[in-house]
């Protein structure tokens with residue numbers, strides 16, 4: 436996908452907050468990108484504009500051949516259902532539904548028939564074959580996030596957006612989730628864009644985009660945990 440001169444101002448006049456200032460970025464298909472930056476640097480705003488959850492004040496957001504900024508709300512909702520998967524820090528599973536029901540919910544909304552074989556394949560990939568009939572409350576945090584990843588992947592989306600998907604997990608579960616995101620890129624050809632505060636998580640990506648004060652200030656194409664941590668310290672993230 437391609438972002439060109441994307442700006443976002445919340446509010447107007449003297450109270451206006453420029454959350455993004457002419458951000459341009461090219462995110463190649465089949466790659467894993469991490470987005471990092473200090474608190475308030477515009478990470479969530481960037482993710483929301485790229486995923487069609489929010490509209491930029493100006494600029495262009497191109498996904499495949501589709502310009503998101505010119506779509507109606509109805510078309511945007513359809514595009515999100517058909518072409519985008521989401522994984523959030525807080526899992527966002529429906530407590531009263533089983534894992535299998537949660538995972539297939541996006542297909543139900545999209546009016547797409549559930550391919551049982553594919554569902555089993557996806558559940559197997561995230562290691563939850565034995566848990567398909569369990570409810571989220573019966574699962575660990577890591578298992579719940581793996582269910583959320585299965586839900587994000589089941590509709591074969593072009594893009595998967597993660598907003599701190601490992602933020603609420605212990606180290607072992609976080610590593611498992613990162614491995615799954617990595618596999619969804621390497622083996623399923625998905626494109627993943629993930630906000631994270633964790634340099635170790637960012638090091639799983641192909642590229643790390645650093646934001647500061649609404650601008651992209653650096654792009655690291657061979658991220659290591661140490662290198663990313665140094666860059667973040669330099670940006671004053673942990674001052």
Ligand SMILES: Nc1ncnc2c1ncn2[C@@H]1O[C@H](COP(=O)(O)OP(=O)(O)OP(=O)(O)O)[C@@H](O)[C@H]1O
Nearest residue numbers: 445446452454472473474475476477478479480481
């Ligand atoms: N709905 C809103 N109304 C007004 N200002 C907003 C709104 N959402 C975000 N902002 C402001 O825009 C700027 C960027 O916010 P954003 O949430 O994108 O940053 P972030 O990098 O994701 O931060 P964090 O790491 O703390 O989640 C901040 O100054 C924030 O206060």
